[in-house]
Amino acid sequence: MRFKILFRSAFLLAILLCTFQSSGQVNISGKISDETKNPLPYASVLLKGTYDGSSTNDKGEYSFKTSEKGKQTLVFSYLGYETKEVEININDKNMVINAILIEKATEGNQVVISAGSFEASDKKRATILKPIDIVTTAGASGDITGAMKTLPGAQQIGEQEGLFVRGGDAGETKTIIDDMVVQNPYFSSIPDVPQRGRFSPFLFTGTVFSTGGYSALYGQALSSTLVLSTDDLADQTSTGVSITAVGFGANHTQRWKNTQLSIEGSYANLQPFFFLNPQNTQWIKPPETGNGALIFRQKTSETGIIKFYATYSLSHSTLNFPSLTYSPIEDRFDIKNNNLYINATYSDCFNNWKLYTGLSYSKSHDNINFDTSGVLIPFGRTQELTQTKIYVTHPLVNVSSDIKFGVDGQLQNFTDSFGIYQNSLKEQYAAVYAESDLFITRKLAARIGARAEYSKFLNKYNAAPRLSLAYKTGDKTQLSAAYGEFYQTPDRDLLYLSQEPYLYKSPGMTYELATHYILDYQYMDDDRTFRVEGYYKKYNNLARVYQSGIGQDSIVDNSGYGYADGIDVFWRDKKTIKHVDYWISYSYLDTKRLFRRYEDEVMPTFAAKHTLSVVYKQSFPAINSSISATFTYATGRPSYSPEFVETTTPDYKDISLGYSYLTQLWNNFTVVFVSIADVPNFKNIYGYRYSLDGKTAYPIIPPSYRTFFIGMFVDIGRKTTN
Amino acid sequence: MKRTLLIAALIFTAFLSKKAFAGGPQYEQAMKSSVSQLDSAIAPEQFIQLANTFERIAGAESKEWLPDYYAAYCYVLAGFTQHKDKKSIDDYLDKAESLINKADALAPNNAEIYAVKGFIDQGRIMVDPATRGKKYGTLASQQFKTAEKIDSLNPRPYFLEGQGLFHTPKMFGGGKEKAKPVLEKAVVEYHVFKPASDFAPHWGKKMADDLLKQCE
Numbered sequence: 001m002r003f004k005i006l007f008r009s010a011f012l013l014a015i016l017l018c019t020f021q022s023s024g025q026v027n028i029s030g031k032i033s034d035e036t037k038n039p040l041p042y043a044s045v046l047l048k049g050t051y052d053g054s055s056t057n058d059k060g061e062y063s064f065k066t067s068e069k070g071k072q073t074l075v076f077s078y079l080g081y082e083t084k085e086v087e088i089n090i091n092d093k094n095m096v097i098n099a100i101l102i103e104k105a106t107e108g109n110q111v112v113i114s115a116g117s118f119e120a121s122d123k124k125r126a127t128i129l130k131p132i133d134i135v136t137t138a139g140a141s142g143d144i145t146g147a148m149k150t151l152p153g154a155q156q157i158g159e160q161e162g163l164f165v166r167g168g169d170a171g172e173t174k175t176i177i178d179d180m181v182v183q184n185p186y187f188s189s190i191p192d193v194p195q196r197g198r199f200s201p202f203l204f205t206g207t208v209f210s211t212g213g214y215s216a217l218y219g220q221a222l223s224s225t226l227v228l229s230t231d232d233l234a235d236q237t238s239t240g241v242s243i244t245a246v247g248f249g250a251n252h253t254q255r256w257k258n259t260q261l262s263i264e265g266s267y268a269n270l271q272p273f274f275f276l277n278p279q280n281t282q283w284i285k286p287p288e289t290g291n292g293a294l295i296f297r298q299k300t301s302e303t304g305i306i307k308f309y310a311t312y313s314l315s316h317s318t319l320n321f322p323s324l325t326y327s328p329i330e331d332r333f334d335i336k337n338n339n340l341y342i343n344a345t346y347s348d349c350f351n352n353w354k355l356y357t358g359l360s361y362s363k364s365h366d367n368i369n370f371d372t373s374g375v376l377i378p379f380g381r382t383q384e385l386t387q388t389k390i391y392v393t394h395p396l397v398n399v400s401s402d403i404k405f406g407v408d409g410q411l412q413n414f415t416d417s418f419g420i421y422q423n424s425l426k427e428q429y430a431a432v433y434a435e436s437d438l439f440i441t442r443k444l445a446a447r448i449g450a451r452a453e454y455s456k457f458l459n460k461y462n463a464a465p466r467l468s469l470a471y472k473t474g475d476k477t478q479l480s481a482a483y484g485e486f487y488q489t490p491d492r493d494l495l496y497l498s499q500e501p502y503l504y505k506s507p508g509m510t511y512e513l514a515t516h517y518i519l520d521y522q523y524m525d526d527d528r529t530f531r532v533e534g535y536y537k538k539y540n541n542l543a544r545v546y547q548s549g550i551g552q553d554s555i556v557d558n559s560g561y562g563y564a565d566g567i568d569v570f571w572r573d574k575k576t577i578k579h580v581d582y583w584i585s586y587s588y589l590d591t592k593r594l595f596r597r598y599e600d601e602v603m604p605t606f607a608a609k610h611t612l613s614v615v616y617k618q619s620f621p622a623i624n625s626s627i628s629a630t631f632t633y634a635t636g637r638p639s640y641s642p643e644f645v646e647t648t649t650p651d652y653k654d655i656s657l658g659y660s661y662l663t664q665l666w667n668n669f670t671v672v673f674v675s676i677a678d679v680p681n682f683k684n685i686y687g688y689r690y691s692l693d694g695k696t697a698y699p700i701i702p703p704s705y706r707t708f709f710i711g712m713f714v715d716i717g718r719k720t721t722n
Numbered sequence: 723m724k725r726t727l728l729i730a731a732l733i734f735t736a737f738l739s740k741k742a743f744a745g746g747p748q749y750e751q752a753m754k755s756s757v758s759q760l761d762s763a764i765a766p767e768q769f770i771q772l773a774n775t776f777e778r779i780a781g782a783e784s785k786e787w788l789p790d791y792y793a794a795y796c797y798v799l800a801g802f803t804q805h806k807d808k809k810s811i812d813d814y815l816d817k818a819e820s821l822i823n824k825a826d827a828l829a830p831n832n833a834e835i836y837a838v839k840g841f842i843d844q845g846r847i848m849v850d851p852a853t854r855g856k857k858y859g860t861l862a863s864q865q866f867k868t869a870e871k872i873d874s875l876n877p878r879p880y881f882l883e884g885q886g887l888f889h890t891p892k893m894f895g896g897g898k899e900k901a902k903p904v905l906e907k908a909v910v911e912y913h914v915f916k917p918a919s920d921f922a923p924h925w926g927k928k929m930a931d932d933l934l935k936q937c938e
Binding site: 041042043044046048049050051052053054055058075079080132235236525526621624662663664669670 | 748752767770771774775777778779781782807808809813814817852853856857860861891892893894895
């Protein structure tokens with residue numbers, strides 16, 4: 001018994017001794033800093049797999065004791081930095097181990113490839129405009145294009161829809177939805193009355209407006225792309241109703257776990273709006289539009305999604321305008337349009353490959369009756385586009401870098417009829433492209449791409465290199481440069497002429513070409529952005545129709561040319577004044593071109609030398625209200641008579657105001673908005689229309705001067721709780 | 723004798739290889755002390771240091787969900803309390819999200835975990851309320867609903883839901899009147915709630931009381 005106790009005590013003593021010896025604790029200390037030797041406070045250090053470790057103090061120093069012995073792994077980590085593991089061998093001596101951690105490349109600190117483009121997105125943190133800005137900008141009247149016109153690079157063109165970018169005409173800008181080209185992004189043209197975009201800004205969560213040097217993923221645009229992307233599944237089931245001075249609309253979205261189905265319909269009739277706003281345009285039948293849309297989205301896996309979007313619209317309007325001949329009887333223009341647009345895409349990830357496929361179809365038909373001096377001429381216009389797109393993306397070396405390969409295919413059918421004459425054109429177009437985003441270091445990135453195209457109509461190939469570089473010069477500043485060649489098939493009205501051997505001589509047509517050179521400096525933090533961009537754009541092979549001499553043959557060819565250079569400046573500040581957000585855009589543009597029916601290399605009618613936009617928004621949270629004001633100024637633009645005599649319009653000025661009020665209507669989230677365009681009644685003149693003999697010039701003026709608009713939007717399905 | 727030897731052997735092996743037998747008392751001790759420090763922490767630096775500690779414990783205890791859970795919660799609080807810049811809030815929340823997903827994998831269908839998930843979504847709104855409010859407000863309320871479905875007696879989902887409603891403008895479906903009944907429910911549940919251990923989640927009671935007072 002005694003022996004037993006003795007044994008037990010001895011045993012315990014042995015254990016105690018043993019423990020004491022083994023826990024001869026060692027102190028490990030050191031300093032953790034970043035690459036520039038700045039200490040990292042509150043960083044973590046630990047011995048892998050044990051409880052031992054510590055955090056650094058505010059000087060980046062740490063110290064802890066451990067009883068572990070032998071080979072161990074010391075792990076240093078700090079938020080936003082690469083974790084570092086160090087193998088150590090612990091014996092009885094205290095150790096000093098310093099570590100330098102390298103900052104992780106993230107969206108926030110990494111250089112961005114941005115030359116030439118403005119991005120509006122919810123997903124990325126550092127963007128210039130948010131989708132909501134599109135809706136709340138006075139003067140934009142809720143139109144995407146209207147909001148983009150407040151950014152530098154875009155011209156203030158009031159007599160025609162579209163984006164006129166850096167000396168390019170509207171046809172040089174392509175609108176792209178979910179990577180698929182949109183054939184008719186605007187409602188059908190009416191002479192001198194600009195049309196709105198067909199698509200509501202609420203459809204999109206991302207917008208990239210490229211004013212030059214855009215990606216090899218897209219082609220057939222000499223100047224610019226407006227890339228719109230839709231969301232994945234909607235957040236929730238909801239119903240919305242809108243009532244405005246021009247009509248009403250309703251939409252419903254049903255959301256299941258992996259599926260979304262939305263339907264929407266709208267009707268617009270401008271009659272009541274015209275009652276509110278006296279019109280300069282002599283409407284016989286104010287525009288009337290009906291529109292229906294269907295959206296279906298299905299998540300097929302964690303990463304895969306199918307999206308389907310279809311919309312159909314009908315519109316009709318009639319107006320009179322002064323006769324182009326001497327007739328005292330005015331000309332009458334009556335247009336009926338129907339437009340179908342279908343877009344289906346599927347994307348998913350397989351291992352490290354990201355696949356994107358798309359199929360889209362659109363058909364637009366205009367039925368126009370033009371009545372001049374009692375002679376009725378019917379016009380018909382049918383445009384049909386079927387396209388497919390497939391591309392794959394694969395990451396390279398590090399996660400940020402990747403490479404893309406893809407193919408585009410398009411089938412186009414055009415038929416234009418004028419009285420008994422009819423022109424039609426079939427086009428088959430194919431493109432292959434490859435592009436790589438390379439993040440060489442965190443400070444230096446390059447986008448290298450190339451695109452090759454084939455047009456069956458032209459029976460010609462082209463190959464276009466694209467290059468974009470970006471270098472981070474400081475924490476918040478970067479320098480970017482871009483170069484690229486951009487090809488576009490000439491407009492179809494000129495292609496028609498080239499098909500008329502009895503009327504026009506044509507050596508055969510080819511692609512028009514623009515070469516872009518861009519240099520950009522940008523400062524960007526959370527709430528302030530400054531950007532200045534200089535560019536030079538060279539135009540070659542512009543399509544042209546001319547007479548080689550008096551009484552000589554008419555020729556259609558690609559002998560046109562031109563250039564555009566300028567500086568775009570942008571400043572946005574959301575910080576300095578509380579609840580105030582404003583931005584200032586200034587564009588200087590120097591451009592001349594010889595193209596279409598121009599007789600000389602001159603400044604085109606859609607170019608103003610100086611353009612300035614100031615957008616101001618202020619919110620008053622206490623009264624749930626916000627106001628916005630937009631001031632726009634552009635110097636006069638040239639106009640050319642049939643004898644090619646130049647006249648310059650007066651400067652363009654506009655002040656628009658908007659007010660919106662957030663409230664509840666029967667417990668539903670409601671926005672009421674009021675806006676006034678051209679508040680001071682500046683009575684702008686956009687250009688001149690000449691009689692056929694060139695002796696009389698009619699000023700082209702807006703459909704109405706000071707314009708009031710009022711509307712209300714009710715969000716019914718907004719279930720929050722219970 | 724045999725028993726003594728066995729115990730001795732056990733103690734001995736425990737000392738020899740801490741790694742293999744790290745659970746038990748050392749885990750409880752470490753958690754208890756860290757959670758009690760967390761109870762009185764107020765500054766972002768404190769939350770980050772505690773998150774480091776919890777992550778250290780998580781590294782040594784790969785089967786326990788609470789260390790990851792607390793580390794995530796500390797990063798959310800660090801995000802809410804820091805005033806450096808808005809961008810870094812997202813960095814904290816990204817980190818919190820990866821930690822809470824780890825906890826979720828260890829302990830699926832846990833109301834506490836869904837509550838913190840919703841808390842992270844609420845943090846996202848802070849970065850840019852105008853554009854993110856709608857999306858993340860909806861996501862957060864979905865997380866709280868899930869948590870309430872799993873455990874209708876847990877007070878934290880009600881508290882966070884009430885807190886969200888309290889800070890949501892009235893016309894977006896929030897406001898004091900909407901928040902009040904939810905916070906009242908939270909306060910009632912806090913009153914009867916018994917944490918499973920000294921270091922099981924027990925935060926939020928005082929904040930719920932204070933917020934309810936502001937609703938009056």
